[in-house]
Amino acid sequence: MTGPAPRTAVLISSGGMDSAVAAYDLADQGAALILLSFDYGQRHVKELAYASQIAGRLGAVHHTIDLRSVGVLLAGSALTDTSVAVPDGHYSDATMVSTVVPNRNAIMLNIAAAVAISEKADAIAFGAHAGDHSVYPDCRPLFFDKVTESITAGNEGLLVEGFRVLAPFLHLTKTDIARRGAELKVPFEETWSCYKGGELHCGVCGTCVERREAFALAGLADPTAYETVSREASR
Numbered sequence: 661m662t663g664p665a666p667r668t669a670v671l672i673s674s675g676g677m678d679s680a681v682a683a684y685d686l687a688d689q690g691a692a693l694i695l696l697s698f699d700y701g702q703r704h705v706k707e708l709a710y711a712s713q714i715a716g717r718l719g720a721v722h723h724t725i726d727l728r729s730v731g732v733l734l735a736g737s738a739l740t741d742t743s744v745a746v747p748d749g750h751y752s753d754a755t756m757v758s759t760v761v762p763n764r765n766a767i768m769l770n771i772a773a774a775v776a777i778s779e780k781a782d783a784i785a786f787g788a789h790a791g792d793h794s795v796y797p798d799c800r801p802l803f804f805d806k807v808t809e810s811i812t813a814g815n816e817g818l819l820v821e822g823f824r825v826l827a828p829f830l831h832l833t834k835t836d837i838a839r840r841g842a843e844l845k846v847p848f849e850e851t852w853s854c855y856k857g858g859e860l861h862c863g864v865c866g867t868c869v870e871r872r873e874a875f876a877l878a879g880l881a882d883p884t885a886y887e888t889v890s891r892e893a894s895r
């Protein structure tokens with residue numbers, strides 16, 4: 661992360677490992693944290709309980725924002741439309757496009773910015789990383805630059821001095837994030853990645869495959885219990 665650590669950061673927290681590591685990273689730098697999770701009618705809300713647990717561990721404020729009335733209008737995404745199946749396979753596969761939720765990061769970051777103004781926080785943050793770029797347009801550097809510009813211009817005079825939008829993992833891989841999390845002693849077993857929301861991580865959906873691969877490539881023991889581990893991640 662460039663520049664001084666924020667005093668107070670509003671972090672978008674999904675309950676997954678990326679945002680958990682981002683939370684631990686910011687806390688490690690001494691930032692006070694406000695975690696925002698979003699219920700946008702995603703297929704399961706299991707991840708929200710994990711986000712709450714991470715917030716509790718860090719002594720962070722945690723709010724879950726109810727966007728279910730928006731989610732019901734978002735047909736066509738496997739994460740919000742139960743008639744669209746969650747694809748199995750590698751995260752970078754073309755089929756993963758069905759897991760895009762339209763404009764999700766812009767929606768969440770703009771809400772985070774409004775909360776930051778109210779709370780006089782000097783940063784908002786999200787956990788987008790380089791592995792997201794091929795599938796999710798709102799995780800790419802171009803989006804990051806433009807949304808920063810838009811939030812800054814749209815709230816001129818309202819944001820605290822030195823306000824920044826942070827995406828600390830924008831140029832890192834999931835493997836880098838796993839390594840950083842291990843350094844920070846992030847309780848990975850208390851994070852949830854699976855798109856399906858079963859009793860255990862399914863082990864075969866795009867985000868499960870990505871999770872397994874990150875631990876393996878980082879040379880770390882994966883504490884996750886998977887339903888299926890027979891199909892190895894392959895590119």
Ligand SMILES: [Zn+2]
Pocket residue numbers: 853854855856861862863864865866867868869
């Ligand atoms: Zn899964």
